[in-house]
Amino acid sequence: MTDTTMPRDYYEVLGVARSASKTEIKTAFRRLAREYHPDVSKHDDAEGRFKEINEAYEVLSDDDKRSRYDRLGHAGVNGNGGFGGAGGVGFGGFEEIFEEFFNSFGGARGRKRGPRPGGDRRVDVTITFEESIFGIDKDVEFDRMEVCDVCAGSGAEPGTAPVRCTQCSGTGEVRQVQQTFLGPMVQVASCPRCNGRGEMIETPCQNCRGVGRVRKHVTLNVQIPAGVREGLQIQIRGEGDTGDAGAAGGHLYVVAHVLEHEFFKRRENDIILELSVNVAQAALGDRIVVPSVEGDVEMTIPAGTQTGKVFRLRGKGVPRLRSDGSTSGRGDQLIYINVEIPSRLTDDQRRLFEQLAQTLGSEVQPQRNGKGFFDRVKDMFGGEPL
Numbered sequence: 001m002t003d004t005t006m007p008r009d010y011y012e013v014l015g016v017a018r019s020a021s022k023t024e025i026k027t028a029f030r031r032l033a034r035e036y037h038p039d040v041s042k043h044d045d046a047e048g049r050f051k052e053i054n055e056a057y058e059v060l061s062d063d064d065k066r067s068r069y070d071r072l073g074h075a076g077v078n079g080n081g082g083f084g085g086a087g088g089v090g091f092g093g094f095e096e097i098f099e100e101f102f103n104s105f106g107g108a109r110g111r112k113r114g115p116r117p118g119g120d121r122r123v124d125v126t127i128t129f130e131e132s133i134f135g136i137d138k139d140v141e142f143d144r145m146e147v148c149d150v151c152a153g154s155g156a157e158p159g160t161a162p163v164r165c166t167q168c169s170g171t172g173e174v175r176q177v178q179q180t181f182l183g184p185m186v187q188v189a190s191c192p193r194c195n196g197r198g199e200m201i202e203t204p205c206q207n208c209r210g211v212g213r214v215r216k217h218v219t220l221n222v223q224i225p226a227g228v229r230e231g232l233q234i235q236i237r238g239e240g241d242t243g244d245a246g247a248a249g250g251h252l253y254v255v256a257h258v259l260e261h262e263f264f265k266r267r268e269n270d271i272i273l274e275l276s277v278n279v280a281q282a283a284l285g286d287r288i289v290v291p292s293v294e295g296d297v298e299m300t301i302p303a304g305t306q307t308g309k310v311f312r313l314r315g316k317g318v319p320r321l322r323s324d325g326s327t328s329g330r331g332d333q334l335i336y337i338n339v340e341i342p343s344r345l346t347d348d349q350r351r352l353f354e355q356l357a358q359t360l361g362s363e364v365q366p367q368r369n370g371k372g373f374f375d376r377v378k379d380m381f382g383g384e385p386l
Contacts, residue, residue: 007074010056018070019231019255021120022061029057063235067323070232118145118241118250125254127224129261133271133293133318135226140254142220145213145241151205153245155212160203165194172198213242222254227321229266230258234325263291269318269331274338277301282339292316292333301337309337 011018014028035041036049043049059065059077068076123142147153156162164170168191176187190196204210220239228234233253240250265272275290285303289296290313297313317331345353 008052010060010069013052013056014060016060019233020060021122021253023120025057025060029053029061033057064323067233071229116244117247118243120250120253121240122253122255124257125222125224126257126259127228128259129264129266130293131224132228132256132258133226135228136224138222138224139219140222141217142252143215143217144239144250144252146216146218147242148205148208148212148214150207151212153212153242155201155205155208155210157203157205162199162201165191165198165200167191167193168198170198172196212244220252222252223325224254224256225321225325226327227269227319228256228258229321230256232256264293266318267334269320271317271331271333272336273333274336276338276340277305278340278342282306282337290335299335305337305339307337307339311335311337 011020014020014025014032016024016028020028032053033050036043036046036053038047038050041050059069065077070076121142121144123140125138125140127136127138148155151158154162165172168174172191172194173188173196174191176189177184178187191198194200201210205212208214220236222234222236224234233255236252236254238249239252242249263273271293273291275288277286277288280286281288281301282305283303285305286301288299288301290299291297292313294316297316299311299313311334313333313335315330316333319327319330321327342349
């Protein structure tokens with residue numbers, strides 16, 4: 001039985017990469033579901049694995065749930081329809097597998113294959129750190145399948161028309177009777193001659209060779225939302241391959257890649273900046289200028305500032321990106337102070353330090369239990385208000 005107290009990573013459950021397309025996820029789900037279906041599997045933990053596989057598919061096959069899972073893990077989908085550690089399982093995957101098994105073992109009635117929807121496309125785009133914070137419109141170039149201009153998508157040479165398939169008589173399906181231990185059962189499958197369309201093209205279009213679609217190179221302006229993070233996929237509905245007549249087009253998935261910044265780092269919705277000050281500034285205090293993504297900001301370093309001290313610039317971080325592309329508030333900028341000790345001194349500087357050393361003494365003190373250096377480093381994840 002699968003242990004549900006510590007849910008496994010859904011991508012690991014299906015054996016796919018985090019960048020896997022919806023087609024790859026569905027293919028992996030079908031393969032594993034056949035292997036672990038309790039009615040046919042010989043695995044001891046088949047029922048538990050089958051529920052785990054279905055739970056992973058329910059999340060990763062849904063764009064909204066997958067986006068929340070990518071950002072927040074199991075917590076992002078827990079409590080939504082029984083997903084996550086609670087072990088609940090939705091019905092979409094089970095219905096699909098049940099239908100597949102039912103057809104495989106001879107369902108009483110088949111279904112003519114309808115118009116095929118268009119396939120999905122993926123394009124990668126590289127943006128700067130600042131563009132990921134504030135968002136930007138980008139022109140992306142990619143290839144996709146579009147309706148043939150010559151035959152208008154029919155696949156037939158102009159002046160001709162498709163004809164009814166003689167093997168299936170236009171139904172798009174063929175039937176076979178099989179003898180089983182339950183008696184004779186009818187197995188229905190797509191017609192192999194017309195691929196389920198119910199019609200044949202006797203004179204294919206010379207431009208598209210009877211396919212009805214041709215590959216075209218297109219340029220599309222895409223809005224990259226504020227707050228996008230490395231590897232996030234942006235779905236543009238209907239901008240993938242064109243489907244058959246009457247079918248929906250595929251989707252375009254734009255994958256964002258964010259360049260590293262010279263100074264800033266990102267942690268969740270906060271921006272981290274490590275700032276070095278000299279010993280005089282740290283000891284005496286100073287009014288300094290700090291870079292932020294919105295420009296320079298003045299702040300005060302109080303006297304006695306230690307390495308590991310963290311200051312917070314509220315609202316200067318990353319916009320909180322919602323699953324619908326809108327934003328809600330912003331994180332903060334956390335400034336981690338490093339007191340820099342000079343490695344080389346001028347004669348005057350050395351003389352001054354020697355004079356200071358005489359007043360401070362040479363006795364060393366072990367650090368008492370309390371807030372030491374490593375605790376102050378940990379404060380970087382909380383920070384103090386400016």
